Amino acid sequence: MASLKELKGRINSVKSTQKITKAMKMVAAAKLKRATERAEAGRPYATRLADVVSSLAARITVGPQSPKLIAGTGSDKTHLIIVCTADKGLAGAFNTNIVKAAKAKAETLQAEGKEVFFYVVGRKSKAILNRFFPGKIIGEYVTMEVKNPGYEHAQAVADDIIDRYESGRFDVAHLAYAEFENTLVQRPQIDQLIPVKPAEVETGKGASAAVEYEPDEEAILADLLPKNVAIQIFRAMLENQAGFYGSQMTAMDNATRNAGDMINRLEIRYNRERQAAITTELVEIISGAEAL
Structure with a gap:
């Protein structure tokens, strides 16, 4: 006794x-408001840009002259999953849920005979992925010193990813992150980032009117596609930051x-x-x- x-x-x-724990809750609550505002402000732009790129991609005939980010490599054998998590813990199951979604996606692809690699943004996923997929992490971007992720950080990740894609390191890239809804709900998302999936073209009644582009669609896409990769990664960073603070406040x-x-x-x-x-x-x- x-x-x-x-x-x-x-x-x-x-x-x-x-x-x-009370002090940490107050700090997380104070940071959550700003992080939520940034995530909500960036979401419409990222969504609209993805729609525009997807719509333009559906209007062109893919050929040798098409941008590689939409034409693809001609294969889908090798996949890269970009796993965006936080650098810190004490946030409940926030980081774990993102890694679980990425792990499930990787296992599905492997069951289909695909080879899977990982690119880590945020250090919390690295140890877990190394345990389940040893030797499969081919790159990482350290964000420990980044208090508020900016577009320049997403651009650095996007440039590295695109360089690896154009050098033939992988055929398809997926982006794993948590979409922020509220302090209790952060939904893990897995989106195909490269190559861009063309939108389904509507026909018949209600179809969009014919639009002529100047310059042509392929020239516009050549400029927009790299920017779209960076914007989608930037969105994932903003969503993750809001989700992390919300989850940490609750925890x-x-x-x-x-x-x-x-x-x-x-x-x-x-x-x-x-x-x-x-x-x-x-x-x-x-x-x-x-x-x-």
């Missing part, structure tokens, strides 16, 4: 931990409440032990006095 001194020390220790709130429950239980136990010790001393004093 723990002594009163040990129980008191444990109570003080849990109270110290509770102060830390620290739960930890703070759990610490409070533990303190209550320990204090009840401490009071019982203290009362038992006092009762024992009184019985000994009374017994001694009667013996005299």
